[in-house]
Amino acid sequence: MAVYTQVSAESLSAFLAKFDVGELVSAKGIAEGVENSNYLVETTRDRFILTLYEKRVSVGDLPFFLSLLDHLAADGNPVPPAIPDREGQTIHTLEGRPACLIRFLSGVSVSHPTxxxxxxxxxxxxxxxxxxxxxxxxxxxxxxxxxxxxxxxxxxxxxxxxxxxxxxxxxxxxxxxxxxxxxxxxxxxxxxxxxxxxxxxxxxxxxxxxxxxxxxxxxxxxxxxxxxxxxxxxxxxxxxxxxxxxxxxxxxxxxxxxxxxxxxxxxxxxxxxxxxxxxxxxxxxxxxxxxxxxxxxxxxxxxxxxxxxxxxxxxxx
Incomplete structure (x- = not known):
């Protein structure tokens, strides 16, 4: 994860208005990783990951990724599917980039695994x-x-x-x-x-x-x-x-x-x-x-x- 594309509070609020997820409380860029722009988004209802796809990720590949996540989630795997908006759409455009709102999963990543x-x-x-x-x-x-x-x-x-x-x-x-x-x-x-x-x-x-x-x-x-x-x-x-x-x-x-x-x-x-x-x-x-x-x-x-x-x-x- 990373941040290449900056998203204003105004743009993010307008984006979230398409979803039934509450109103924007805060958004913080996530610096780890090197591929996409990612934000931890908190609303009045929950927390989410906002991903804007950059560099190596083609918008044409997104249906594959999202259908794979849906398949895994339906079979009980702990994966984060994309959140559909009120019209059932999961792939959007924000700040000129393809974007998805992703379910937030709790937990931490270990740096020194046992x-x-x-x-x-x-x-x-x-x-x-x-x-x-x-x-x-x-x-x-x-x-x-x-x-x-x-x-x-x-x-x-x-x-x-x-x-x-x-x-x-x-x-x-x-x-x-x-x-x-x-x-x-x-x-x-x-x-x-x-x-x-x-x-x-x-x-x-x-x-x-x-x-x-x-x-x-x-x-x-x-x-x-x-x-x-x-x-x-x-x-x-x-x-x-x-x-x-x-x-x-x-x-x-x-x-x-x-x-x-x-x-x-x-x-x-x-x-x-x-x-x-x-x-x-x-x-x-x-x-x-x-x-x-x-x-x-x-x-x-x-x-x-x-x-x-x-x-x-x-x-x-």
Whole structure:
């Protein structure tokens, strides 16, 4: 989450008047994340998240995201569907951007997960995958494996401004990952971005899975690999207690069985996840506009993760 587009109190009040949600009390920009503009909105009746879609999110993809959330919510998953206005519409325009009013979910995101919390979160991912087995929507992964080399080329030698030799270092790893990338694993709708800050918890209990705006159709086990690369390391990319990584795999298997082929592919899927987030972070690092209320993420934190996976090929055994 982030704030690129400023919304005035007058514009927000007029926007909320379309809904049966009460009158505006306060609105606060949320700086975390890098993709969309987000506000925590409090009305006389409740709290909501206002999202204005920026950058990589196309308005044409919103029906996919919203139908996926509706599908998951109907099956009992703790996800935040969009709030319809009085005419039943969920997709709107505000300050020239596509916008949705989203149900607010209570809970906090953990920065230093315990194995028990990691297991609970992975169980929730497995339950989500079980629910999505009957979801018919399809959306190509615009940041999937076939897009990594073009993104590397777009970043180009400018990556060396982040760290000397970074471009060549990533290019070598990308060659190796693409050579081993699996083509015979199950494909389904996935979250593709289930970082700790996209999971809300109260103690060890999951209260929310949020921020589905990278959701897409891709290798299902890649979702677990993304989660492992996000939960198993600290913010600087240093590995945490190995029990956390084991808890993630075990928790997922509690809810949704991994095939032997999927388990065997997790090392290369995790290396691919590192490259994907390193590249998008590098692009954002080099191109975030001045004055945006946004917390840029360190690309090198994912280089350290990539180094770790390359040095520990049996991490998932």
């Amino acid at each position: 194995p028990a919390q990691a297991r609970a979160a992975a169980q929730a991912l497995g339950r989500m995958h079980a629910s999505l087995a009957t979801f018919e929507g399809v959306r190509a992964n615009g940041l999937g494996a076939s897009h990594w080399r073009p993104l590397l080329d777009q970043c180009g030698e400018s990556m060396n401004q982040i760290a000397p030799g970074l471009y060549d270092r990533v290019a070598r790893s990308l060659d190796a990952v693409l050579a081993d990338w699996p083509s015979d694993l199950a494909v389904a709708a996935i979250h593709a971005d289930l970082f700790p800050d996209n999971v809300l918890m109260l103690g060890d209990r999951i209260t929310g899975l949020i921020d589905f705006y990278f959701a897409c159709t891709d290798i299902r086990a890649y979702d677990l690999a993304v989660m492992h690369s996000a939960w198993g390391f600290d913010a600087q990319g240093n590995p945490l207690d190995p029990a956390i990584g084991r808890a993630l795999v075990a928790g997922y298997a509690d809810s949704f069985a991994l095939t032997p082929q999927e388990r065997a592919a997790l090392p290369v899927l995790a290396r691919g996840a590192c490259i994907r987030f390193l590249l998008t972070r590098a692009w954002d690092w080099l191109n975030t506009p001045a004055g945006a209320l946004v917390t840029r993420k360190d690309p090198l934190a994912y280089l350290r993760r990539l180094d770790w996976y390359e040095s520990n090929p049996k991490a998932f055994v």
